[in-house]
């Protein structure tokens with residue numbers, strides 16, 4: 001008789017399979033019909049969705065949970081947010097930033113979000129942001145994978161110490177090279193920044209993740225330069241372009257030339273729908289542009305696209321919970337990905353697609369992989385998007401790290417059911 005530390009029984013996987021998962025140590029030991037097995041603890045997932053953990057490929061953890069300090073962003077624009085953050089990052093201590101980040105990571109764990117790539121501002125010479133996030137990466141390591149991107153918020157070339165401080169951050173142990181070409185002083189300087197950043201990544205063998213063309217300007221075309229540098233330097237498959245909002249407004253003929261170049265360079269795209277729909281189109285009257293990049297069109301070309309969170313309670317966004325299902329829900333609406341296949345893809349975009357973008361080893365539900373999973377109070381992946389339900393159990397690296405009781409509403413109506421869960425499955429046909 002097989003024996004496991006943990007046994008998750010009867011769960012429905014995102015692909016529709018219904019099976020048991022046996023966990024020994026930090027590994028998935030077996031999957032299938034494991035009835036009759038012995039286990040230290042049995043988690044009954046009958047009728048519930050069992051998913052690999054959520055992954056966020058784009059976040060700003062040095063700024064999170066700082067909303068309202070030093071002031072609220074009155075205009076709601078990207079640029080006022082950048083200027084507010086410029087004040088805050090010099091006032092906040094390392095301890096404050098660590099505390100805010102750890103609180104956010106607690107939220108993330110309770111929601112089954114177990115891997116996050118966060119951009120870390122490398123602009124200030126004191127680099128307190130980097131010191132704080134390196135500490136957080138170590139503290140959460142036993143249960144949450146944190147990747148750090150060296151992000152020159154005020155410009156790699158525009159800020160006098162932009163290049164020097166980005167290199168210092170990489171020397172301190174930051175994992176990924178970042179950039180912000182649309183914020184440099186000119187289009188030429190933006191292109192020059194990409195050339196230098198890609199050369200640094202090639203020299204050091206690091207991945208790249210660029211805030212790329214986060215603007216409504218249809219002529220902001222740094223993604224073209226990025227694709228060129230990737231093929232020139234052979235960085236295929238390890239570069240991501242975040243936002244790409246200018247592509248929403250670009251000329252269609254130009255996009256028809258651009259997308260195959262992005263596909264050829266194997267650049268992944270990371271739109272951030274909550275933030276893009278809030279920040280873009282602010283200078284438009286009506287009709288107002290949505291500012292979300294061309295998700296379905298990129299996927300049709302074989303380009304990998306993952307949904308990112310970007311901000312929670314910070315100078316750019318006053319809301320947010322850390323729930324990647326909120327992110328996918330907004331993305332599904334704004335990109336109009338409403339067919340059953342497209343909705344299912346939106347779930348994959350916050351799990352497996354994002355794990356591939358981060359290059360996470362041992363991710364996924366299969367024997368031999370790391371035992372990290374989430375039990376959700378939903379029947380399938382699309383219902384999880386519709387309900388954004390409670391995470392009944394979160395397991396990270398073989399350990400239960402969060403539990404939540406099923407929380408059905410209790411009705412006080414004569415002749416109606418006593419409890420309501422809001423589940424709704426299609427009748428069989």
Ligand SMILES: [Zn+2]
Nearest residue numbers: 060119211310
């Ligand atoms: Zn960002």
